[in-house]
Amino acid sequence: MGKMLMKGNEAIGEGAVRAGCRYFFGYPITPQSELPHYLAKRMPEVGGLYLQAESEVASINMVFGAAGAGARVMTSSSGPGISLMQEGISYLAGAELPCVIVNMVRGGPGLGNIAPAQSDYFQATRGGGHGDYHLIVLAPASVQEIVDLMQDSFDLADKYRNPVMLMGDGVLGQMMEPVDLGEEKILSIPEKSWAATGRMKREKKNLINSLYIVPENCEVHNIKLGEKYKLIASGEQRWEEYRTEGAELIMVAYGTAARVCKAVADLCKAEGMPVGLIRPITLWPFPGRRISELAETAKSFLSVEMSMGQMVDDVRLSVNGKKPVHFYGRVGGMIPAARDVFNEVQFILSGGAR
Template sequence: MKGNEAIGEGAVRAGCRYFFGYPITPQSELTHYLAKRLPEVGRLYMQAESEVASINMVYGASGAGARVMTSSSGPGISLMQEGLSYLAGAQLPCVVVNMMRGGPGLGNIAPSQADYFQATKGGGHGDYHLIVLAPNSVQELVDIMKKAFDLADRYRNPVMVMADGIMAQMMEPVELDDQYQIEIQPKPWAATGKVDHEGKNLINSCYVIPEEMESLNFILRDKYSEINKNEQVCEEYQLDGADIVLVAFGTASRICRAVVEKARAQGIPVGMIRPISLWPFPADFIGTAANRVKCFLSVEMNMGQMVEDVRLSVCGKAPVYHYGRFGGMVPTVRDVLEEVKKIYSGGAGQ
């Protein structure tokens, strides 16, 4: 199954009822897949006139209590930022998929991880966070969609699933459960025209009086700190006895897995930590690991973005380096291995 199709099928199985989106490479097969698949199960696919329209349609459907998603790539996600800020402010759950491509600007259609800052540090205006998830295989793309919708509903917060052009176009075997059940918790806050609730349900992110705005900010802050406490997820690989720990997510983590294997075969003790949640960042796990390793190498398809979060997590306990390729270029196993050897011979091995 192709990565884009896997996300589509994952969304269907997670009970996504509406999709609003606009095609852009490298995620167009996702819109293509859902255009066919959603009507088959009696749900709605609609191609909007733009990304700005898509995200505001998402706002509407989410406000009415439906499971809803949109998807795009870099430039389109940038257009959605205002809407994402509104969704976060109005505490509306939704899932947004970003298949990252080379940038900045119109860039190209090649794979990239350059939208890390945009996704994890805000992107839109105001004080808010998205929950950001980064799968690294086609199977995980399917599985993570259910998790994304569940998290969105539980915390009433937009969730972004981040992958890149390679993950979108890549084909790998996928196992789909024949039995799947969708359990959606009731949403007593939703504006459903008084069918399901008493009194007035208002979906809003406009608070003219600063005191009122601040009290919403307090609610958001408490929510984010709860998410930060509960939802940090990462995977470790060959951490036992590792002197050098690679930190990588998505496609870069697949490359790093091969680097770990090759380095270990040559007697260099390398391991890997793969953040699956990019926000909340798995700071606790990395911080603990920092007590027993010599250094970290953050491998990213960007100029050095996640490396800042690794440094904050490590908190000065060990040096943190960065290796990256940008603009749609992908690091090779050989290049990363060379970098590892350079660091190892430069002192990390002593």
């Protein structure tokens, strides 16, 4: 099959179908509505189920049910809808249920607007809901990468029995790029011996639960989860590097902001300025190990975000005071312009002279 021109939101849908997802529960919200729109058409073609729930609270609890029964299941929303889902997400993490949650981030806080933003970084990477837990958070930067990461999202969710969040924004969701969907693979979805699919003469009941009334037991559960997060944090850090070799200044940016920064790195190259980019693909676990290594050779870092400065905290933790970490952000639905970021880079490299 030749290449296809797809919107990011459609690519999420198609990627999910190809990863074996057959259940989608969601509620429309701009800028991700093309995704439910796509799956409403596509799911019946593959014998799957698309269901528009009455709210985001309902959607996430439907996801809980389907995941508990062992299905590959997904929901999607944007900012306000994801906030509504937080209780359910915490329950999913507590009950160790694999699922994929898509957040196409929009301008906030509150109702904000429908324009692209990255201001849900804290919510995604720090937990978002109550209790000690982490989501695995993936941040694609192109429509092709969305398709590729959907498969990984479902695989990671199953491997660690943990909810995975795919974070994008309206630009990634709406823009169209050519994608190569490749041949449909024969899927190897691991058997879920823990799933609530009926007793089947097993000795022990499979219970899907996040309730631990006895504090000692709840502590044991939390420690077990903590061990799991440690394992994920050490084994699943992903990133892309661009022109980092010999770079004195390294930009750190993900998603749409990283696309802008790639253009900035090219501008810098043309001007003979040693500037590179590290693009986190996993936001949690954050690729801190590599940034820490780069802090040995680079002279400074610049976190470029569509927020007032959230990921920059993780960059600072990774650099650990070895080098200065700067920040450049646009907010409220605005996207950093390559020329403005370039000027900021020049400003830093010249030691603060405009």
